[in-house]
Amino acid sequence: MTIPAADRGSIRPPFPPQRRFHEFWLPILRPIYRRLFGMESRGLDNLLQDRPFILASNHVSMMDWSFICYYFPTLIRFVVHRQYYDHPVLGIGLRFNGAIPIRTERPDPAAIKYALDVLAHEPIVVFPEGGISPDGRPTRGHPGIIALASMARAPLIPVAIEGAHRVLPRDKRVPRPGPVRLHFGAALPPPPQGSRLEQKAMAQRLMQHIGQLLDGDSAPAPPW
Numbered sequence: 001m002t003i004p005a006a007d008r009g010s011i012r013p014p015f016p017p018q019r020r021f022h023e024f025w026l027p028i029l030r031p032i033y034r035r036l037f038g039m040e041s042r043g044l045d046n047l048l049q050d051r052p053f054i055l056a057s058n059h060v061s062m063m064d065w066s067f068i069c070y071y072f073p074t075l076i077r078f079v080v081h082r083q084y085y086d087h088p089v090l091g092i093g094l095r096f097n098g099a100i101p102i103r104t105e106r107p108d109p110a111a112i113k114y115a116l117d118v119l120a121h122e123p124i125v126v127f128p129e130g131g132i133s134p135d136g137r138p139t140r141g142h143p144g145i146i147a148l149a150s151m152a153r154a155p156l157i158p159v160a161i162e163g164a165h166r167v168l169p170r171d172k173r174v175p176r177p178g179p180v181r182l183h184f185g186a187a188l189p190p191p192p193q194g195s196r197l198e199q200k201a202m203a204q205r206l207m208q209h210i211g212q213l214l215d216g217d218s219a220p221a222p223p224w
Contacts, residue, residue, distance in 0.1 A: 016098060017075055017077060017096070017097060017098025018075075018096045018097075018098070019074065019075045021096055022069070022074070022075040022096075022097075023073075023074065023075075026069070026070075026073065029066075029070075030070060033066075033067075033070055036175075036177045037067070037163075037167060037177065037178065037179065037180040038178075038179040038180060038181070039067075039070060039180060039181075040179070040180075040181040040182075041071060041181065041182045041183075041184065042181070042182075042183045042184065043183060043184035043185060043186070044071060044184055046157060046184045046185060046186050046187060047071075047157065047184060048123075048155065048157065048187055051154075051155070052119050052120070052121060052122055052123045052124075052152075052154060053123045053154055053155045053156065053157050053187065054119070054123065054124055054125075054126055054145065054148065054149050054152075054154050054155070054156050054157070055068065055076070055123060055124070055125045055126070055157050055159055056126055056128055056145055056156050056157065056158050056159065056206060056210070057125060057126075057127055057158075057159045057160075057161060057210075058127070058129065058133065058138045058159075058160055058161055058207070058210050058211075058214070059127040059129045059130075059131065059132050059133060059161075060132060060133050060136045060161055060164045060165035060170075061132065061161075061164035061165050061167060061168045061169070061170065062132070062168055062170070063164055063167060063168045063175060064127070064161055064164055065078055065097075065125070067161055067164055067180055067182060068125055068159070068161075068182070071182065075097065075098070076122075076123055076124070076125055077097060077098045077099060077100060077118060077122070077124050077125070078094070078097060078099045078100070078124065078125045078126075078127075079099070079100045079102055079115060079124060079125065079126045079127075079148075080094055080099045080100065080101055080102070081101070081102065081103075081104055081130070082101045082102060082103045082108075084101075085099060085101035086101075100114055100115050100118060100124065102115070102144075104130060104142070104144070112147075112148065112151070115148055115152075116148070116151060116152050119148075119152040119154050120152075126144075126145045126148070128141035128142055128144075128145045128203055128206060128207060129141060129142070129207070130142050132170040133165065133170075134170065135165070136162075136164075136165035136166070137211065137214075138160075138207045138208070138210050138211045138214070139207070140203075140204065140207065141203035141204055141206055141207040142203060143196060143199035143200045143202070143203045145203060145206070146191050146194075146199040146202045146203050146206070147199055149190050149191055150190060150191050150192065150193055150194070150199075152190070153190045154190055155187040155188060155189060155190055156187070156188040156190075156191070156206065157184060157185065157186075157187050157188070158184075158185040158188065158206065158209055158210045158213060158221070159182055159183065159184050159185065159210070159213070160182070160183040160185075160210045160211070160213035160214035161180070161181075161182055162180065162181045162182070162183065162214055163178055163179050163180040163181055164180050166178050167180060183213040183214065183216075185209065185210075185213050185221060186221060188206075188209075188221055188222065188223075188224075189223070189224075191224045192224060202222065202224050205222040205224070206222060208222075209221050209222055
C-alpha cells in the first residue's frame with residue numbers, strides 16, 4: 001500500500017496513552033473480575049516478549065477490551081472504529097487507552113501510518129470482524145488486519161474470547177456475572193503481500209482458526 005504524500009503524517013490522539021492510569025486500576029479491578037467472571041485463560045505463554053505483535057481477537061461483547069487488558073500488566077492499545085473514538089462517553093476511555101481510530105467506510109492511510117508507528121515498538125489489538133458477533137461465534141474477518149500485519153511484518157497472535165457474549169450481550173448495557181475464558185493461540189508469521197482478494201481469504205482463514213481455538217480444536221493454524 002502506498003500512502004499519499006498528503007497523508008503521511010501520523011494521526012495523534014488528543015493526549016498520549018495514560019499508562020499510569022491503567023497500572024493504577026489493574027490491581028484493583030483484577031480481584032473484582034476474578035470474582036464476577038472467573039477469568040480463566042489458556043496459552044498465555046504464547047504472548048511474545050521479544051517483539052511487537054498484533055493480537056487478533058474475536059469480538060463478542062463491549063467488554064472484550066477489558067477482558068484482554070486483564071492479562072496485560074502494562075497498557076495495550078486497540079485499533080477502533082472512528083465512530084466509537086468520537087463517542088462522547090466511550091471516547092473518553094479510548095483516549096485514555098491511546099486507541100488508534102480508523103475509518104472503515106473508506107481508505108484511511110493516515111490511520112494506517114499511525115498504527116504502523118505504534119507497531120514499530122509495541123503490540124496492538126485488532127478485532128478483525130469490525131463489529132460484535134450476534135451469537136458469540138466468529139463472523140467474517142476484514143482484510144485490513146492482514147494488510148496491516150503484512151506492511152509491519154508483525155506476527156499475529158489469535159485469541160478467542162469465550163463467555164463474554166453471555167456476560168454482556170450486544171443489546172444489553174449492564175453486565176451480569178458469568179465465566180469468561182480467553183484462549184491465546186500460537187503466534188502466526190506475518191502474512192505475505194497479496195491482492196485484496198487474497199487478503200480477504202487470509203482474513204477468513206484467521207477467523208476460522210479463532211473459531212477452532214474457541215472449540216478447543218488443535219487443527220493446524222494458517223501458514224498462510
